[in-house]
C-alpha cells in the first residue's frame with residue numbers, strides 16, 4: 001500500500017489554496033503512518049477547526065473534525081477509551097496555541113499517548129489572515145497592519161517545557177526530515193509534538209513580501225538552523241540571529257505516559 005491509499009480520492013480536489021503547504025505535511029504524515037505498517041481500521045485522525053484541520057477529511061480512516069481548539073481534548077477521550085488505537089492530531093497554530101492553548105499544555109503535562117502535527121503558517125489562515133500566537137514580531141496580518149508588536153510563542157519550547165516525550169520542528173521545505181520526525185513521533189509512547197512551518201501564500205506570504213510561493217519555501221531553506229547548533233552558539237556566547245527557524249529535535253525522553261497499555 002502506498003501513502004496514496006490512505007487518501008479519500010472521492011474528496012479530491014481539495015479546498016487548499018494553490019501553493020498551500022498543508023498538502024506537503026499531510027503527505028509526509030501519511031508516508032510515516034504507512035511506514036509504521038498501521039491498519040486503517042486501527043488509526044484515527046483528529047483535528048479542530050482551520051484550514052490545517054481540514055486534513056482528516058481527506059484521509060480514509062475514521063476521524064473526528066471537532067470544535068476550534070478542542071482537538072486534543074477529543075483525542076484524550078479517544079485514547080482513554082481505547083488504548084489500542086493509533087491517534088494522530090492535525091492542528092493549526094491558532095487552533096493549538098490560541099483558543100486551544102490550555103489543552104495543549106495539559107496534554108503535554110499528562111504526556112497523553114498521541115502524536116500531534118501542527119501546521120504552523122503563523123496566521124489564522126481560514127478566517128482571512130488574522131495574527132496568531134506564532135505571528136513573528138514585525139509580520140503583517142489583518143490584525144497587525146503595522147507589524148506584530150508581540151513576541152511569538154515557540155511551540156516546541158512550550159511542548160518541551162510542559163512535558164511532551166518527543167518534540168521536533170521542520171518546515172515544508174524539509175520533507176525527508178519532517179517525515180522522519182513524524183515517524184519518530186509515531187514510534188514514541190507519550191505525547192509527540194511535531195511542528196511543521198508551512199507557507200500560506202494567500203494570507204501570509206502576499207502580505208509579507210513573499211511574492212511567489214517558492215520565495216517562502218526558499219526562506220525556510222535559508223533561515224533554518226539546527227537547534228543543536230544554536231545551543232552550541234549560545235554556549236559560546238554567540239548571538240543566534242532572531243529570524244532563524246530552529247529545527248530538529250528539541251526533546252526525546254521517556255517520561256511516564258498516559259493511555260499506554262501497561
Ligand SMILES: Cc1ncc(C[n+]2csc(CCOP(=O)(O)OP(=O)(O)O)c2C)c(N)n1
Pocket residue numbers: 049050051052053068091092093094095096119121123124125126127132
Ligand atoms: C469557537 C470558535 N471561535 C472562532 C472560530 C473562527 N475560526 C475558524 S478557524 C480560526 C483560526 C484558524 O487558525 P489556525 O488554527 O492557525 O488554522 P489555519 O486556518 O491557519 O490552518 C478561527 C478563529 C471558530 N470556528 N470557533
Ligand SMILES: [Mg+2]
Pocket residue numbers: 050092093094119120121122123124125132
Ligand atoms: Mg494557522
